[in-house]
Amino acid sequence: MVKAGVDLGGTTIKIGLLDEEGSLTKRVIPTESGSGYERIFERISECILSMLEEGGIGLWELGHVGMASPGILSEDGEVILFAANLGFTGVRAAEELKKYFSCPVSLKNDADAAALGEHVYGAGKEYRSTVTITIGTGVGAGIVIDNQIMAGSFHSGGEIGHHIIVSGGRPCTCGQRGCMEQYCSASALVADAKEKSSCYPDSKLAKLYSRGTVNAQDIFEAAAEGDWPAVAAVDGFVRSLGIGVINVINILQPQAVIIGGGVSEAGRALTEPLEAYVKTHILFGEKNFRTHIRCARLGNDAGMIGAALL
Amino acid sequence: MVKAGVDLGGTTIKIGLLDEEGSLTKRVIPTESGSGYERIFERISECILSMLEEGGIGLWELGHVGMASPGILSEDGEVILFAANLGFTGVRAAEELKKYFSCPVSLKNDADAAALGEHVYGAGKEYRSTVTITIGTGVGAGIVIDNQIMAGSFHSGGEIGHHIIVSGGRPCTCGQRGCMEQYCSASALVADAKEKSSCYPDSKLAKLYSRGTVNAQDIFEAAAEGDWPAVAAVDGFVRSLGIGVINVINILQPQAVIIGGGVSEAGRALTEPLEAYVKTHILFGEKNFRTHIRCARLGNDAGMIGAALL
Numbered sequence: 077m078v079k080a081g082v083d084l085g086g087t088t089i090k091i092g093l094l095d096e097e098g099s100l101t102k103r104v105i106p107t108e109s110g111s112g113y114e115r116i117f118e119r120i121s122e123c124i125l126s127m128l129e130e131g132g133i134g135l136w137e138l139g140h141v142g143m144a145s146p147g148i149l150s151e152d153g154e155v156i157l158f159a160a161n162l163g164f165t166g167v168r169a170a171e172e173l174k175k176y177f178s179c180p181v182s183l184k185n186d187a188d189a190a191a192l193g194e195h196v197y198g199a200g201k202e203y204r205s206t207v208t209i210t211i212g213t214g215v216g217a218g219i220v221i222d223n224q225i226m227a228g229s230f231h232s233g234g235e236i237g238h239h240i241i242v243s244g245g246r247p248c249t250c251g252q253r254g255c256m257e258q259y260c261s262a263s264a265l266v267a268d269a270k271e272k273s274s275c276y277p278d279s280k281l282a283k284l285y286s287r288g289t290v291n292a293q294d295i296f297e298a299a300a301e302g303d304w305p306a307v308a309a310v311d312g313f314v315r316s317l318g319i320g321v322i323n324v325i326n327i328l329q330p331q332a333v334i335i336g337g338g339v340s341e342a343g344r345a346l347t348e349p350l351e352a353y354v355k356t357h358i359l360f361g362e363k364n365f366r367t368h369i370r371c372a373r374l375g376n377d378a379g380m381i382g383a384a385l386l
Numbered sequence: 387m388v389k390a391g392v393d394l395g396g397t398t399i400k401i402g403l404l405d406e407e408g409s410l411t412k413r414v415i416p417t418e419s420g421s422g423y424e425r426i427f428e429r430i431s432e433c434i435l436s437m438l439e440e441g442g443i444g445l446w447e448l449g450h451v452g453m454a455s456p457g458i459l460s461e462d463g464e465v466i467l468f469a470a471n472l473g474f475t476g477v478r479a480a481e482e483l484k485k486y487f488s489c490p491v492s493l494k495n496d497a498d499a500a501a502l503g504e505h506v507y508g509a510g511k512e513y514r515s516t517v518t519i520t521i522g523t524g525v526g527a528g529i530v531i532d533n534q535i536m537a538g539s540f541h542s543g544g545e546i547g548h549h550i551i552v553s554g555g556r557p558c559t560c561g562q563r564g565c566m567e568q569y570c571s572a573s574a575l576v577a578d579a580k581e582k583s584s585c586y587p588d589s590k591l592a593k594l595y596s597r598g599t600v601n602a603q604d605i606f607e608a609a610a611e612g613d614w615p616a617v618a619a620v621d622g623f624v625r626s627l628g629i630g631v632i633n634v635i636n637i638l639q640p641q642a643v644i645i646g647g648g649v650s651e652a653g654r655a656l657t658e659p660l661e662a663y664v665k666t667h668i669l670f671g672e673k674n675f676r677t678h679i680r681c682a683r684l685g686n687d688a689g690m691i692g693a694a695l696l
Contacts, residue, residue, distance in 0.1 A: 148670065205539045219637075226531065228639025229515045230676050238669045239633040242553045243569075243626065250669050252632070259553075316553065322562070323549040327529075327637065329538025359548045359560050360458070366540050 077139040078131075080124050081193075081384030083186065083376075084145045086161030089116075091123050092380040093131065098197065102380065103127060113167045121176035141173055141181045142383035144189030151231050153183050182386040186379050188225045188234060191218020193382030194334055198373040203331040207324050208372065209236060211317075211337035215257040219328060237261075241319045259316035262292040262339050269295045269309035281305045296342040314346070318353035325367050326359050336372030343371055387449040388441075390434050391503075391694030393496065393686075394455045396471030399426075401433050402690040403441065408507065412690065413437060423477045431486035451483055451491045452693035454499030461541050463493050492696040496689050498535050498544060501528020503692030504644055508683040513641040517634050518682065519546060521627075521647035525567040529638060547571075551629045569626035572602040572649050579605045579619035591615045606652040624656070628663035635677050636669050646682030653681055 083090040085107060092102040105123055107116065128135060147159025154170040156162070173181040184192075191208035200206035204223055210216040215237030219226040227234055237257040238250050245254025258264055269290065273281040280303040284290045298306035321333050339346060347369050355365045374381060393400040395417060402412040415433055417426065438445060457469025464480040466472070483491040494502075501518035510516035514533055520526040525547030529536040537544055547567040548560050555564025568574055579600065583591040590613040594600045608616035631643050649656060657679050665675045684691060 148674075221531075221536065226638075229641045230639055230674075232670065232674060233635070233637060233639025235636040235669055238636050240551060240629050243551050243555075243629050245553075251671060252667055252669065319550050319553055323633075324637075325543070326545040326548050327543060327634075328536075329540055329543025331539045357562055359545055359562065360542065361561060364458075364540075364542060 077137055078128075078133055079140040079142065079384040080127075080138060081189075081380040081382065082120055082124075082141065082143040083189070083379035083383060084116075084143060084162065085186075086146070089120060089123075090376065090380040091120065091127065092377070092384060093124075093127050093133070094381065094384040100377070100381065101127060101131060102377065107162070109162050113162075113164060113172070117169070117172040117175070121173070125176075135177075138177065138179050140179055140384065140386070141177050142189070142386035143169060143173065143181070143183050144186040144379040144383040145169065145183060146186050149183060149185060149231055153231065156183070184225070184383065184386050185218075185227065185231070185234075187216035188218040188227050189380075189382035189386065190216070190336065190374075190378035191220055191234075191334075191382065192225055192385055193378035193380070194336060194372050194374055195220040195223070195382075196385055197381050198378060199334045199370040200332060203368075205328075205330040206332045206334055207236070207328060207330045208334040208336055208378075209320070209324075210372070211260060211262055211335065211339040213261060213263050215261050215320075216337075219330075221328070221330070236320065236324060239320070239323065241316065241323065256316070256320040260313060260320055262337065264316075265292050265295060265309060265313045265339070266290060268312060269306060272305035272309050276305045279303050279305050281309075292339045293341055296345050300345060311349070314349045314353055318350055318357060321350065321354050321369070322358050325354070325365075330367060332368040332370055334370050334372050336375075336378065340371040347371060388438075388443055388447055389450045389452065389694040390437075390448060391499075391690040391692065391696075392430055392434075392451065392453040393499070393689035393693055394426075394453060394472065395496075396456070399430060399433075400686065400690040401430065401437065402687065402694060403434075403437050403443070404691060404694040410687070410691065411437060411441060412687065417472070419472050423472075423474060423482070427479070427482040427485070431483075435486075445487075448487065448489050450489055450694070450696070451487050452499070452696035453479060453483065453491070453493050454496040454689040454693040455479065455493060456496050459493060459495060459541055463541065466493070494535070494693065494696050495528075495537065495541070495544075497526035498528040498537050499692035499696065500526070500646065500684075500688035501530055501544075501644075501692065502535055502695055503688035503690070504646060504682050504684055505530040505533070505692075506695055507691050508688060509644045509680040510642060513678075515638075515640040516642045516644055517546070517638060517640045518644040518646055518688075519630070519634075520682070521570060521572055521645065521649040523571060523573050525571050525630075526647075529640075531638070531640070546630065546634060549630070549633065551626065551633065566626070566630040570623060570630055572647065574626075575602050575605060575619060575623045575649070576600060578622060579616060582615035582619050586615045589613050589615050591619075602649045603651055606655050610655060621659075624659045624663055628660055628667065631660065631664050631679070632668050635664070635675075640677060642678040642680055644680050644682050646685075646688065650681040657681060
């Protein structure tokens with residue numbers, strides 16, 4: 077029996093076949109969101125069918141098709157109510173998949189699917205309860221407690237990136253103020269570092285900014301060399317992320333918090349100061365700090381793998 | 387079959403017998419924490435045995451003895467590691483209970499037990515998933531998801547009162563800064579109202595403070611009459627509590643948030659502005675606001691009832 081996982085993104089669709097031994101075959105196709113949802117689902121099914129054929133796997137051996145979708149899903153998990161970057165409104169995704177496949181199909185929020193993938197096959201392998209925080213343009217998250225995704229009673233919980241850590245703080249795209257996402261996203265780090273570098277025109281960071289695009293990894297590298305504005309920006313980023321992680325632990329107390337997204341490529345340069353901050357600031361202090369902090373391992377495959385496992 | 391619930395407090399111990407129809411017999415005895423833990427457990431057992439006898443219930447009909455304890459419990463739920471207001475350090479509570487009772491015994495954090503009691507027998511009756519926030523001197527909380535207490539992987543999660551809502555804010559007794567408890571406890575409300583009333587010497591509230599002790603209920607009453615400092619204090623309290631509740635919903639999305647403790651006696655004077663704040667500020671706005679906000683119903687019995695049900 078194999079399982080198919082589909083990670084539906086605004087630019088590309090990642091499709092994977094996962095066999096019983098956990099080995100993965102994957103393919104990436106462009107989303108072409110302008111072509112309309114029916115054509116998109118048709119192309120997804122064509123891709124899965126051709127992958128099965130190439131692998132010499134019969135359609136009857138396909139046990140499940142899972143889809144990870146951005147945006148807001150219906151409570152029954154059948155409909156993509158709204159996904160801005162796909163141009164989808166009220167798309168009956170489960171129904172579309174059932175047109176092509178007779179096996180069970182399922183649909184989940186992409187952050188939840190990625191958290192499940194990372195929990196089962198990635199950095200969360202050895203734990204029963206993990207929270208995965210994915211840091212990119214925004215801050216996504218998924219909660220897995222006792223090996224079950226905890227998506228909330230109406231399937232739109234788990235929004236750790238939109239919990240408020242600074243009452244009355246920076247305005248967020250969501251309409252709130254002071255959301256974690258406004259302090260701990262890669263975009264926030266890049267913007268903070270730019271602002272800080274303006275006071276240090278001779279710094280490495282100021283020169284990087286004057287030359288063009290700077291990303292989170294550049295800032296971590298400059299900080300490792302002791303470049304002042306980079307150190308200050310990373311320090312502020314780690315403190316804000318630390319508060320978010322402390323809140324997650326004080327409330328949910330998972331066995332591990334997994335940091336994913338581009339920022340996690342910084343590895344120990346991120347997790348070491350983060351762990352030090354959390355350890356010294358957590359409720360009841362160090363003696364109560366038993367949650368591990370890990371970097372994600374599956375990278376961009378987490379959503380696709382999680383979708384297959386739904 | 388009957389179940390016994392023991393709510394172990396610093397001043398009094400509440401003991402209840404709960405029968406299969408859910409009817410409750412209760413008794414309150416003084417804790418006398420100075421007498422030592424062995425004597426305390428002896429008196430608890432004497433009380434349960436005499437209640438059974440008075441009810442004409444045989445010891446073989448006692449199916450469970452549950453205890454709700456303050457402080458920090460061991461991971462296996464057998465030992466009270468530390469409870470400041472009882473003077474307990476490393477008390478093997480489960481073992482003590484087993485000296486007197488052959489039925490199963492269990493031990494749980496008092497906030498978790500109260501949340502379970504409220505969930506099963508109180509304001510949470512009709513829901514599968516609730517979060518109970520108990521507002522008193524501090525802010526306690528218990529999370530029940532799909533009818534299970536979610537105490538965290540190491541049994542000290544659920545500490546919603548110590549999640550940070552104001553980064554770098556007011557110092558908390560726990561060592562952190564900006565904990566929810568520092569803005570939404572009854573003590574915080576009373577202190578804020580006092581500070582505010584000092585600018586309005588002719589206000590009702592200033593007069594109350596000059597006469598002596600003021601409690602949360604007095605402040606809600608003065609606010610209902612339009613007394614300026616009281617209105618301002620209640621408004622600030624509701625906004626901070628609103629941020630805490632929004633975070634709970636954005637992360638956990640229970641079907642209901644239940645507000646307990648003395649402050650909940652304000653009833654709709656509390657829940658109406660709170661609901662209005664949460665509705666307008668929550669992620670994705672009003673259309674995503676499906677969590678009910680309710681006042682607790684069991685009052686001080688919640689912990690005892692929850693303990694019986696463990």
